[in-house]
Amino acid sequence: MRTFICLLSALCLTAPAALAQSNFKPGYILPPTGDTLRGEVDYRSEQRNRKLCRFRPASSGTVTEYQPNQLQGFGYSGGTSYQSRELPGAPAEKVFLQVLALGNASLYRTVQADDREVYYAGRETTGPLQLLVQRDTTMMVYSKAVGREINTLERSYPFRSKLAMLMADCPKVQASIVNMELKEQRLLKLFSEYNACAGGSAPQYVVAERRTKINFLVLGGIYQSKLTMRYDFSDTELKAARSSIFGGGLIVHPSFFHHKLSAALEALYVKQTYEKTYQGLVTSGLLTGQMVPRYAVVNLTSIRLPLLMRYTILQGGVRPYIQAGAVVSFQTQGDARLETEIPRFGTDRREFSVRTTFFGGLLGAGISIPTGSVGSMQLEARAELYDGTSESVETLSGVRGISLLAGYTFGK
The missing domain is CATH 2.40.160.20 (Porin)
Structure with a gap:
């Protein structure tokens, strides 16, 4: 076991140095005004991408770092794309959110510093965002089977009412929202169905469904x-x-x-x-x-x-x-x-x-x-x-x- 701990420590010392290295891939940035600029974007973790975009016009070009208030968004060619959006709550904070679905209703995802995934939804691509929340609470309840109080997990779904209001103009999807769980694949299916139902002038897009x-x-x-x-x-x-x-x-x-x-x-x-x-x-x-x-x-x-x-x-x-x-x-x-x-x-x-x-x-x-x-x-x-x-x-x-x-x- 002592040898295993030494090997594990060596890996831990190696990882930070490797993480510091750049990993540029073909991509683009969207400046506040003007056309899309294509080049290479540093491919990093979700936690880092939410705060900073590193871009260079070519492999031999100078690297420029952009914060969320300096771009409309960025992305990787044929892959993940991000938009700069202001998060709900105070103080106001702008971050790069991964785009999951765009349309009359849009869906975004980010990964916070504690590695926890968070989802946001809003009207089209400019409307204010709402945090989608699902809570698990431990409660003491009396169990007739054992004759005493026991700990049980109680789950609440505040995000369902938010989605119901966001998609109120399409009764077809309301039945799905009633039993919805805060899971990415189910959310993607719901937003795809709603945007097809609601139509509108907003461009419709949904990230490709993951396959085995x-x-x-x-x-x-x-x-x-x-x-x-x-x-x-x-x-x-x-x-x-x-x-x-x-x-x-x-x-x-x-x-x-x-x-x-x-x-x-x-x-x-x-x-x-x-x-x-x-x-x-x-x-x-x-x-x-x-x-x-x-x-x-x-x-x-x-x-x-x-x-x-x-x-x-x-x-x-x-x-x-x-x-x-x-x-x-x-x-x-x-x-x-x-x-x-x-x-x-x-x-x-x-x-x-x-x-x-x-x-x-x-x-x-x-x-x-x-x-x-x-x-x-x-x-x-x-x-x-x-x-x-x-x-x-x-x-x-x-x-x-x-x-x-x-x-x-x-x-x-």
Whole structure:
């Protein structure tokens, strides 16, 4: 675990330097007056984009920074676009909001400093904005089933009444608002239906609906682990030397997931040999109470199948992430033995059977760096813990391992 913390610390030190780097992509800015200016816009996290736009007319041009009160908006060619809008409340604040839908009613999104997503809606593209709020409140209520008060989650929907008033001229969508949840895909569908119903002179636009994406992943790195052998009522820790670990997998971005969540299924090959020579205490027989030389060795060759959920903390040029999940390990080869040197009698050799399948959990943290439309590189530190390795759980305990992996994901 100490090594895992060191690896994780190294990633944390690497991430800020990577985040500071520029990541310009083809895009445009909309000055307060005049035509659209095309060039390159720095592709950064949502939190940074809401406060500042960095633009250059060409790859060799000078970078100019624009605040929300200096532009109508900006965007990336064929991608996300932003408008400069004044937020409701006092004091007045102007920020760049991501455009989700435009029309008789418009929808915007932003990500605040605490990584919380916030949605705003307003009339056309110039009307005052309203914050869309959905609240969860913990309340004490009496439960007849358990005969006492219990904590329960109470959800309120203030945003529904705001949307109902905003879209009052289209009765067709009112029924949808009654059961609406503050979820992006449902909001997009509602605004698209309303703008088609209401018409008007405002240009109609809705951001493309997210579709399920599947990307292929290759991984490789170093792995080290340890386990515990119990014999004669004493525990001995066996440590394996560093070895290679490699494999591949699939990363799935379901359309119904939050856009920062994804799932991964991997297949990894690893071979470990645990061995140790030590002095062991004899607890039975003629040599009871004596210390004798012992040699323990365990060989494990396995195919491991992690099923993981990943949360990407930031979006932009560098994307830190954390992930966790379950692992099934299939042993393609496994054996364990303990040799004890008994004075005047030679060597006593004991063999232990190794389970062909065992289960565990995994926790990882890393950074992903996009490399354009081709894919993205990643660097990750992982910690793993497995259940009993031998048929008799009292003989061999679970494996505890750490790894440092580099990988590449193909596709955007």
